[in-house]
Amino acid sequence: MATLQIPDENRTLTGAxxxxxxxxxxxxxxxxxxxxxxxxxxxxxxEILAAYATEVEGLKLRGGYVAAxxxxxxxxxxxxxxxxxxxxxxxxxxxxxVRFVVQxxxxxxxxxxxxxxxxxxxxxxxxxxxxxxxxxxxxxxxSMEIKAxxxxxxxxxxxxxxxxxxxxSQYEPVCLGxxxxxxxxxxxx
Ligand SMILES: [Fe+2]
Numbered sequence: 445m446a447t448l449q450i451p452d453e454n455r456t457l458t459g460a461x462x463x464x465x466x467x468x469x470x471x472x473x474x475x476x477x478x479x480x481x482x483x484x485x486x487x488x489x490x491e492i493l494a495a496y497a498t499e500v501e502g503l504k505l506r507g508g509y510v511a512a513x514x515x516x517x518x519x520x521x522x523x524x525x526x527x528x529x530x531x532x533x534x535x536x537x538x539x540x541x542v543r544f545v546v547q548x549x550x551x552x553x554x555x556x557x558x559x560x561x562x563x564x565x566x567x568x569x570x571x572x573x574x575x576x577x578x579x580x581x582x583x584x585x586x587s588m589e590i591k592a593x594x595x596x597x598x599x600x601x602x603x604x605x606x607x608x609x610x611x612x613s614q615y616e617p618v619c620l621g622x623x624x625x626x627x628x629x630x631x632x633x
Contacts, residue, residue: 446474446570447511447620452560470556473573477544484554487515492546496593509595518589531582535604539597546617551617555579564620581612585619
């Protein structure tokens with residue numbers, strides 16, 4: 445499950461309910477989803493979308509999303525450094541950024557209009573909805589891979605608007621990883 449860090453307060457939250465409650469307070473939806481059937485590590489986009497069809501359709505209705513796809517990024521992805529350079533600058537979108545992680549691990553930083561910056565480390569089974577207009581940035585964890593379902597409100601997609609703030613450079617992206625939970629396996633693809 446996701447790990448929430450509040451660096452300015454030296455706090456780390458790990459329980460799914462605790463994380464969901466904190467994020468709800470700053471307008472971010474966090475849920476855990478279970479696949480309807482076991483998924484192979486090399487499952488196709490169609491197989492992934494089928495395994496989570498009930499959850500995806502439910503979220504489409506709730507959030508007004510009209511399209512879903514699967515993004516698959518890893519160390520072999522062409523243009524990865526340029527892609528990551530865009531993600532890690534603080535920005536917002538005109539539509540929600542919705543990600544359900546199927547494999548891999550990443551770090552969303554969110555800067556609420558009031559309250560401290562939080563970092564949300566997402567892994568397999570985590571759904572995060574970052575509402576339109578929310579200031580945020582994203583890093584991959586050291587495994588440099590993420591496979592995720594994305595949902596969109598506008599088929600035209602979304603473009604980042606950069607805040608031109610250097611706040612992202614003030615927060616070291618720290619992935620705690622599965623090792624933060626030494627007695628539990630959190631890799632559940
Ligand atoms: Fe974004």
